[in-house]
Amino acid sequence: MSFKSIVRELKEMKNGIGGSLSRRGEVEGGRHWRNRTRSHIAPDVVPFDPNQQGQWANIPPELLLDIIRRVEESETLWPARTSVVSCASVCKSWREVTKETVRTPEECGRLTFPISLKQPGPRESPLHCFIKRDRANSVYRLYFGMTPSEDDSDKLLLAAKRIRRATSTDFVISLVSDDFSRASSTYVGKLRSNFLGTKFTMYDSQPPSDAALHQHRGRRLSRRFSAKQVSPTVPACNYSIATVSYELNVLRTRGPRRMHCAMQSIPFSSIQEGGSAPTPTSFPQSFDEPAVSKMKEPALTISSRKPLVLKNKAPRWHEQLQCWCLNFKGRVTVASVKNFQLVAAVDPSQNIPAAVQETTILQFGKIGKDIFTMDYCYPLSAFQAFAICLSSFDTKPACE
Template sequence: MSYAAVAKDPCRIESDSEDEKRGQIPTPIITRRTIPKTVTSLSCPKTPDWDAASNRPQATRTQSPIQTLTSSNKNERGELASRISSSSSSSSSTRLNNAHEPIVPALTTPEPSSTLSATANTSNFDPIALLQNNLMKFINTVIPQDYSSFVQCTLRRDKDGLQGGLFPTFYLHAERPVDGKKCFLLAARKVAKVKRQSEYLITTDVATLSEKSAGEDYVGKLRGNNVTGTEYTLYDHGLSPNKVPNGKISNTREGLRRELLAIVYNTNILGFKGPRQMNIMIPKLGHDIQPAKNEPTILEQWRDRRFSYLTQLRNKAPSYNEDTKNYVLKFTGNRVAQPSVKNFQIVLENDNHEEEVVMQFGRVNEDIFTCDFRYPLTAIQAFGIALSSFDSRLARE
């Protein structure tokens, strides 16, 4: 997709249109709001609820190096850079008129690197060494907070085969920064469900993806909770509480599955509210959430504003550039190359109400995507968030 074409016809999404048509499942129009309800008997959470569409000013801080678009025509690239060097937030009417645009990586000169903290990365954590030594441990390990660099990963989508268009396979590889060498982490396969709710089986062995429940190397699943594709839960490989006989759950809850995260996309019929907006809830470090029957799930705790054991993340709202008529995000490093409606960044709000990017996901080409993450995420959590972005539904686009 040429960037000149984006500026000329901003409402046309060449890089995604055919992809969405093949994979999209028509859904009924749902008008029920998906924001959490207010429970006055409970204290307010330490982490506030965020409005992803909010244009409130953010605290000034040093920006990370940002994605530079590539172009075969250097003159065209320089001209485009000068055109979008200044970005401004769009008004609500402008967002409605340009709801179906892809999110474009901002084009500018990279700046000195910034980190989650003001100090340099002094951690002894070595993600490549850990995954090569113990893959299972690595995919469930929260990246240490003092490891300020991103764990750089590449996600590849495979749509080959008779049913590849509707039920593709996904592969996640970690990249070694020094030489770009890739190490396999996880694979996932989308499966058909009777109730039309999406489900992705996740495994550490590609060979077992054709087996029921992904075989012995099955490590978890991402399951859609409704037919509209706005709510998802990521589980580990444990047993469903519905399969555990009453009274058989011990105090340690051995064998009961853990909920690793929940994702809620704001209802956005046909994209009239602008780019996708999502909230992500993960268990706080040191807390396992293993609900038995009739016990609150992550989603239920979030709706009831019970944040004692939850950390809330959300996607960073892209800014709207009036010159190019595109939504723009600043990506760290030369990691995202093409505009796409799937491009996003996940942010964590710190105690100073500053946004810190903890995950970035963006298109490299038709079926290759960047999937970088850091504290407070694990590899399987980042993979689950990325998988949910491929499950295109009319209710959230």
Template structure:
């Protein structure tokens, strides 16, 4: 009898292990289902940033004696198609009260005085650096101008020959680099630690892989490793290109290249490549619990006369991008902010004009601009499906900076919600 029990022992252990694995998988599936249900419910709230549905109205001739508003002049750029209606005065009043009627790219007829005022306003970018998609000038056709600009950008961008060089190089001036981010939650633990892939969108629905990123599991703070190889996301891998690291609260992030930290570099016998800081992302804390869209600032190194990024290698925390920004010592640095969405009384939601590149509401939807030139969209990011997002960026950002900024929006921010 005893011998029989011994023979059955290994089978019993195996069955027990199988049962344990099944229970663990069931628990993970339940957690993932609850999380997805919560996210779907959250996206229905009016506090999500919506693509502006009124920007997709059919073009009609502007009425005599009035400026052409977005309802009159914008082609099919965002949201669901709707029947052409007259402009809503209450929305216009809200925009004028906030002084941000230009923030939704209203294509208004400009007077000579307005044109002179725009020329006097200092902008960090020249006209050549501004892509057509960021311009607020009136197009000659309904949607042709935006499509033509996209085709021209695709031709001028050319093929990606070296992923690492492309990832580090600023976007060509005057060209919008259009990308797509996909989130992969499949697998045992990817519901909690998904992998993110960045692809360059080309014509004829072609996609070119650029970067992949994944959150490290055993880290005190959020830490994302970024690689040019989708199959190797290790720190020691040859394709490791940079990382995104947050503070304990998840409100401040720093983007590094693949170099070593200054502390480790000092201890090495051979001269090591000290890492560069490529960007810092700061989300405004919400300690009082006020509801509304996220507010974020992005700090990046400045550009030299040859339109190349100025290397920024701090030797300690006091010289970091975050420290410089907090101390307002911004020499050779560029400070960017997210564009403030506008509250729409009709839809009871915050709206932004993403020119058709964003189709679903999400707290992650945002546009990055410089305060001196709010019409020039340096970067925009938004949801088009449950696990698919578009990411478009312009000069002076590079692919690695843009991807890391997008990754920071996925990270949970307890102090910001």
């Protein structure tokens, strides 16, 4: 059987053996992959039933590894990488080999499984995404790609819904755009502002690393719900992983917005030579801590290491245009107070190369009515970058 025939059969498996076990959490696909009316299962979240693996599980391991490696190497662009996810949807043995073969976004610059959204972006060049704002429903959708398509075939990565409260604003972030319940397995985190909208706290539904969870095991963890209300497969905690702060500018004498992002879950050493950022490998299945009473906010934070701090790159005043300007390299076309670029805040005594200090880690800007670009790279993940950009959408009368 030729290699093309094998790939063709893999694609046909969605209607056969793997059809009922495929793509609920699939990040890359040729059609909208989060349709609630279909019973898809994320390949890196839900376990397989050994009794339903079928004859494909009996392929020799050496041949199986060779097939999946060839499929992964040959399909680098969307929507062709659906075949990579199809391999993980066939049976348990295929799933394990596929997860071992597919590299992280930091290494390959591509997104494949849902957990890719929690992993650091590539080091060499940023991943290009864009955000669509739905004013009527207060929903923000993050898509993969340089620009929006004309046939509604954009690849949805994450979605957020703004919920206004008496003393704060919450942005609840989900894998789907039609279910923002924190009791859902699609819930990935949230962003909460203070009363003035000058400080935001980013919460993740899973700990930054297993070591962090072990370090704080035994403390009181704030659960979103009691153990009887939620399935054990739903993450039960919110972990504070970052804060986004905007400087006060009541009289508007300091120019554009000034912001700082303290990433408690990312050590400063990650941008130093030989450093690395935490890279989760899968979504948590359950938590072993006993149920405790619900509190307003989680007490668990990650603060044992020096965190990475990001600051916005200072714009320059353009005399002819009479406005503040930044070089977005063509990715931003509309002037807006929301536009920004983030770089690492580095002390001169820390001996960080100038190239690293000037590297734009996150870039956000307006390109049309309710359409914004978002380009991010290492050490931020898509989830962290999206949450930071969401803070720019909240009203800030005290900062501008």
